[in-house]
Amino acid sequence: MAEKDIIDLRSDTVTLPTQEMMEAIKNAELGDDVLEEDPTVNRLENIAAKKMGKQAALLVTSGTQANLISLMANTNRGEQVILEAQSHIYWYEVGGISSIAGLFPKTVISRTGAPNPKDIQVAITPKDIHFPKPSLICLENTHNRHGGTVISPRQILAISKIAKTNKLKLYMDGARIFNASIALNVDVKKLAKHVDNLMFCLSKGLSCPVGSVIVGSIEFITKARKLRKVLGGGMRQAGIIAAPGIVALEKMIKRLKEDHENAAHLAKELSKIKGVTIDLNRVQTNIVNFEISNLGISDKKFIKKLKEKNILALTLDNNKVRMVTHRGIKKENIDKTINIIGNISN
Ligand SMILES: *Cc1c(COP(=O)(O)O)cnc(C)c1O
Numbered sequence: 177m178a179e180k181d182i183i184d185l186r187s188d189t190v191t192l193p194t195q196e197m198m199e200a201i202k203n204a205e206l207g208d209d210v211l212e213e214d215p216t217v218n219r220l221e222n223i224a225a226k227k228m229g230k231q232a233a234l235l236v237t238s239g240t241q242a243n244l245i246s247l248m249a250n251t252n253r254g255e256q257v258i259l260e261a262q263s264h265i266y267w268y269e270v271g272g273i274s275s276i277a278g279l280f281p282k283t284v285i286s287r288t289g290a291p292n293p294k295d296i297q298v299a300i301t302p303k304d305i306h307f308p309k310p311s312l313i314c315l316e317n318t319h320n321r322h323g324g325t326v327i328s329p330r331q332i333l334a335i336s337k338i339a340k341t342n343k344l345k346l347y348m349d350g351a352r353i354f355n356a357s358i359a360l361n362v363d364v365k366k367l368a369k370h371v372d373n374l375m376f377c378l379s380k381g382l383s384c385p386v387g388s389v390i391v392g393s394i395e396f397i398t399k400a401r402k403l404r405k406v407l408g409g410g411m412r413q414a415g416i417i418a419a420p421g422i423v424a425l426e427k428m429i430k431r432l433k434e435d436h437e438n439a440a441h442l443a444k445e446l447s448k449i450k451g452v453t454i455d456l457n458r459v460q461t462n463i464v465n466f467e468i469s470n471l472g473i474s475d476k477k478f479i480k481k482l483k484e485k486n487i488l489a490l491t492l493d494n495n496k497v498r499m500v501t502h503r504g505i506k507k508e509n510i511d512k513t514i515n516i517i518g519n520i521s522n
Pocket of ligand 1: 238241319379
């Protein structure tokens with residue numbers, strides 16, 4: 177992005193703020209947000225809460241901080257949290273769920289990121305002197321490691337019923353919830369409706385430079401605000417972060433469709449390359465995971481060869497490669513990428 181001829185497919189986090197965002201930053205009305213006096217932050221939080229159909233919202237520094245704060249605000253130390261085995265919280269957040277929140281993670285394996293309600297029911301340990309007390313279920317929508325797969329309102333509802341029956345809270349890591357909303361063609365409120373609280377990232381496909389937002393009840397957000405402070409996330413004139421966030425929520429959501437179309441195009445063309453294995457059913461949003469075991473080249477070498485051609489991608493494990501589409505990627509970039517991968521295989 178910064179360098180024009182680089183095709184950066186590593187993540188949608190590489191998106192740079194739009195001109196309109198830069199203007200909004202420059203013109204933002206500011207105050208001290210620890211004192212809840214930054215009018216731009218307050219406006220963003222109001223817009224976010226309304227958009228999700230929840231009572232309140234809180235701007236935080238990152239998705240990782242949003243998840244950590246939410247874990248802590250939904251539980252007490254020593255309790256059990258049920259989450260999908262490939263979830264971001266479990267894999268990519270430095271184990272903060274245990275080292276900072278003091279929680280015991282219990283994983284549930286799923287095929288595409290949406291846990292089967294029955295498996296969740298089984299994972300909930302009964303009341304017993306030996307077991308940690310289960311208190312929270314976490315969902316991830318879209319699901320990052322599963323390749324940007326979506327969880328539908330119907331699936332969320334089924335899990336929420338189990339949460340209610342067992343008196344557990346239900347939280348959603350919705351880092352890319354707007355991608356899910358666009359892909360499913362449902363209002364994001366419907367995805368938020370049956371969870372107690374959730375977070376989403378401004379800094380990914382929505383193109384903001386910084387920030388994530390937690391949404392939930394007033395009581396939950398009040399707790400979250402205090403936790404944000406103890407974790408060092410209390411910011412002062414945070415309006416400079418909130419201002420592009422407002423632009424994101426008002427103007428950047430609909431265009432995610434373009435990213436999904438580019439991802440679908442990339443996936444379809446990849447599926448025609450001999451040696452590439454890809455499950456097209458799993459390419460539902462802006463993430464494309466594929467396997468290159470039969471290409472006769474290691475994943476590290478594959479990435480290196482792409483890099484020589486100014487194309488950046490990431491490896492997962494087991495010869496898996498990940499490519500993510502975003503505002504900085506146009507259809508012609510996809511075509512060029514396909515061309516180059518086609519030649520690597522030869
Ligand atoms: C990116 C991501 C996060 C963490 O966000 P950061 O801002 O990078 O800390 C959390 N959950 C999911 C599903 C993500 O994709």
